[in-house]
Amino acid sequence: MSKNTKTVLGRRAFLSGSVAAAGTIASPALAQFGNTTEVERDLTEVVKRNISSFRSLDWRPYFSNTKNGAILVDISSRVLHYWSEDLSIYRLYPSSVPLSEDLTRRGRTSVIRKVEGPSWAPTPAMRKRNPEWPAFVGPGPDNPLGTHALYLGWTYYRIHGTHDTRKIGRQSSNGCIGLYNQHIQELFGYAKKGTQVLLI
The missing domain is CATH 1.20.5 (Single alpha-helices involved in coiled-coils or other helix-helix interfaces)
Structure with missing residues (x-):
């Protein structure tokens, strides 16, 4: 050689x-x-998953202030951003987003309720699309809302956890925004009733 x-x-x-x-x-x-x-x-x-948009953002193009904290959900990049009111905390979480455009809602709302160990019931529209689904699921490992849920001002819309981690980073929900359980638990601790929410 x-x-x-x-x-x-x-x-x-x-x-x-x-x-x-x-x-x-x-x-x-x-x-x-x-x-x-x-x-x-x-x-x-x-x-392959496109994570090119998984980057930090400034809150100012999206909110006039951060009173009560602010949550921005970017549907296209499948990411949730959180800023605390005093801006001492900023978090960036990968999320699941709605399956299709007709299930997607964009605009401004706020957190109106926080529930640890949420129960779940399919909406009438979900029951129509999926008649085989159960009418009610209590808290636990089979619950689609995971361990914690932030209820939004829009009926049936929530930011919640999931026990099925395959859903994160994908179009996989019927309208809600899903996070890993450890991430929703952290966000649950930061967010309060009145926290601003913007979905873009």
Whole structure:
């Protein structure tokens, strides 16, 4: 084997090892936010997730003030932003969003109620689309609202947790905004009745 061949093989081995090491180091971050996700409405296929819009934002283009705190949900980038009233706290959470445009509501509302261990009942429209669904689900691991829920001023709309973590980062809800349970628990502690909410 020539010296040049050894050099080329040595470089290839180094690059292969570096790529493998980089993949190992990056995996915890990718496990949290994911560089892949299942296709919307089909949990058997895997596609790349676009997380290019998962970035911090300034509150001022969206709110005139941060009285009672402010929540911004960006449907297109599937991200929820939270700012505390005194701006000492800013959080950015990946979220699930509605399945389709006709289920999506945009505009301004506010948190009107907070519930730990929420129960769930499908809306009349959901029952019509999915007659096989149960009429009521109490708190617990089978509840679609996860461990905590923030009820909004719009009827039937909530920001809530989910026990099915595959839904986060996807179009997967019937109108609500879903977060990982650990994230909704944190947001639940920050938000209060009257916290401003804007969906764009």
